[in-house]
Amino acid sequence: MFENKTLHRIDRIYSLLLKIGSNLQSLFLFYMRVIWGHQFFITGLAKFTHIDVVSQFFSNLHISHPIFIAYLMAFVETLGGLCLFFGFASRLVAIPLIIAMVSALSLAHSDIFFQFRFLFEPMLLVREAPYPFLLTALLVFIFGPGRISIDAWIKRWASRQPKY
Numbered sequence: 626m627f628e629n630k631t632l633h634r635i636d637r638i639y640s641l642l643l644k645i646g647s648n649l650q651s652l653f654l655f656y657m658r659v660i661w662g663h664q665f666f667i668t669g670l671a672k673f674t675h676i677d678v679v680s681q682f683f684s685n686l687h688i689s690h691p692i693f694i695a696y697l698m699a700f701v702e703t704l705g706g707l708c709l710f711f712g713f714a715s716r717l718v719a720i721p722l723i724i725a726m727v728s729a730l731s732l733a734h735s736d737i738f739f740q741f742r743f744l745f746e747p748m749l750l751v752r753e754a755p756y757p758f759l760l761t762a763l764l765v766f767i768f769g770p771g772r773i774s775i776d777a778w779i780k781r782w783a784s785r786q787p788k789y
């Protein structure tokens with residue numbers, strides 16, 4: 626490959642690092658899905674159990690139909706959290722979770738967004754509770770659930786089925 630032995634060694638080390646990183650990708654996605662899927666599920670259940678408090682909070686934010694929206698957010702977070710946890714329909718369920726978290730950030734923390742303060746002071750955004758949820762949903766939407774998921778199992782199973 627390379628005539629220079631040093632370049633050849635560097636190439637081999639770099640190839641090894643790429644292989645290790647590629648193999649760790651699925652473990653990282655699995656970790657993020659399980660941790661934050663569980664957290665989505667827990668926060669969704671908490672919204673269901675305290676629906677009156679959540680709807681009152683939404684009402685204070687001047688959101689129309691606060692009771693409906695509270696139930697909708699509780700449902701999206703609970704079901705979405707379960708799906709993320711198991712890696713089932715992950716990219717599909719990431720879409721409503723992304724919408725919910727962007728809405729939460731832009732409505733409940735509007736001063737950060739409408740003055741574009743997050744561009745100059747990114748820690749303002751990072752400190753907000755919906756931010757890691759949003760990052761995880763974006764991560765799963767962009768990269769998929771990884772090899773350790775029901776989605777991957779279904780894909781492997783479907784690829785072994787006879788083609789007609």
